[in-house]
Amino acid sequence: xxxAFTGQGAQWAQNGLSLRNGFPVVEKTLQKLxxxxxxxxxxxxxxxxxxxSKLRExxxxxxxxxxxxxxxAVQISLVDLFRS
Numbered sequence: 001x002x003x004a005f006t007g008q009g010a011q012w013a014q015n016g017l018s019l020r021n022g023f024p025v026v027e028k029t030l031q032k033l034x035x036x037x038x039x040x041x042x043x044x045x046x047x048x049x050x051x052x053s054k055l056r057e058x059x060x061x062x063x064x065x066x067x068x069x070x071x072x073a074v075q076i077s078l079v080d081l082f083r084s
Contacts, residue, residue, distance in 0.1 A: 013059035016074040
């Protein structure tokens with residue numbers, strides 16, 4: 001089995017919200033990834049979980065600096081969900 005992660009463009013507001021609500025492993029992975037993001041030398045001043053929770057009107061998920069990180073976070077969460 002192999003996985004191909006999508007590039008920017010497949011994201012939408014509240015992407016992965018139902019997965020977070022339905023599967024604790026997804027929430028755990030997103031929290032872990034937030035910790036990784038926070039430890040970067042030029043760490044982001046925003047939260048993966050907060051950004052993925054925003055309504056379409058508030059969401060910044062279509063801006064490249066958010067889209068790339070958020071799409072990757074959701075996809076890593078899916079891999080962890082499949083593994084579980």
